[in-house]
Amino acid sequence: MNTLDPLGVPADADSPPQPPLPARPPPPLAALRVLLFDIDGTLIKTGKGVRRAFKSALLETFHDVGRLDSYSFAGKTDPQIVDAVLEGSSVPPAVVAARRQECLDRYLANLEAEARGGAPPGAVLPGVRELLDLAASERRCALGLLTGNVAAGARLKLGALGLVDYFRFGAFSSDRPARDELPIVALSRARALFGDDLHPRQCWVIGDTEFDVRCARAGGMRAAAVATGSYSREALAAHAPDVLFDDFSCPAEVLARLLEDGPPGSTAPRP
Numbered sequence: 001m002n003t004l005d006p007l008g009v010p011a012d013a014d015s016p017p018q019p020p021l022p023a024r025p026p027p028p029l030a031a032l033r034v035l036l037f038d039i040d041g042t043l044i045k046t047g048k049g050v051r052r053a054f055k056s057a058l059l060e061t062f063h064d065v066g067r068l069d070s071y072s073f074a075g076k077t078d079p080q081i082v083d084a085v086l087e088g089s090s091v092p093p094a095v096v097a098a099r100r101q102e103c104l105d106r107y108l109a110n111l112e113a114e115a116r117g118g119a120p121p122g123a124v125l126p127g128v129r130e131l132l133d134l135a136a137s138e139r140r141c142a143l144g145l146l147t148g149n150v151a152a153g154a155r156l157k158l159g160a161l162g163l164v165d166y167f168r169f170g171a172f173s174s175d176r177p178a179r180d181e182l183p184i185v186a187l188s189r190a191r192a193l194f195g196d197d198l199h200p201r202q203c204w205v206i207g208d209t210e211f212d213v214r215c216a217r218a219g220g221m222r223a224a225a226v227a228t229g230s231y232s233r234e235a236l237a238a239h240a241p242d243v244l245f246d247d248f249s250c251p252a253e254v255l256a257r258l259l260e261d262g263p264p265g266s267t268a269p270r271p
């Protein structure tokens with residue numbers, strides 16, 4: 001009986017088995033572009049259950065939610081949110097610092113319970129899945145995360161929406177609580193995977209707030225802003241990202257823009 005070779009062409013039963021095709025060599029390191037995605041407002045529209053999970057965690061841990069109800073989470077890291085909302089509350093800063101981790105653990109448990117109870121952590125934003133599919137099939141791209149979520153929270157949110165497997169690595173607020181310190185974490189992880197000569201300018205920080213743009217600058221990386229969170233296009237433009245998208249509804253154009261950039265070391269902002 002004839003067998004099929006890898007291209008689907010019938011092979012002669014008497015011919016010896018064909019050796020597997022050699023794997024394609026990886027592209028040169030200088031051609032690689034590392035795309036570091038923020039999560040909330042960038043990949044997903046965050047569900048109301050996330051704020052509920054945070055509120056319950058603050059109540060359970062500190063019996064006070066401070067100014068949570070009027071506080072914007074946009075661009076903030078999870079540990080920062082705990083500190084900021086309780087600033088000036090009945091809870092002394094030393095107690096906040098001592099029990100911050102306990103609060104974040106409770107938040108994760110609550111987030112899991114919300115998901116189990118049928119409240120998804122959010123909805124995937126338009127074009128995101130297609131953009132990730134395209135980027136994953138592009139040999140010059142590596143996909144990572146750079147997010148204010150703690151790592152377990154990122155896994156939970158993206159896992160619930162079927163997005164987690166796109167990402168090989170990430171930098172999270174459980175690594176460093178300040179967003180501006182996350183690019184160095186992401187760079188070090190990317191270098192461990194792809195090579196020590198990876199230049200920060202080969203990395204894009206992709207996010208929906210001024211804080212994403214600012215942290216890209218802090219790490220010497222390029223900033224791609226997208227107006228799908230709480231910042232308008234005009235508000236983001238004021239922070240001069242290298243590229244600015246209304247949304248990811250034209251994923252091929254977005255990816256082409258991220259791949260057409262200049263050589264590492266080029267610092268000229270793009271129009």
Ligand SMILES: [Mg+2]
Nearest residue numbers: 038040041075
């Ligand atoms: Mg965001």
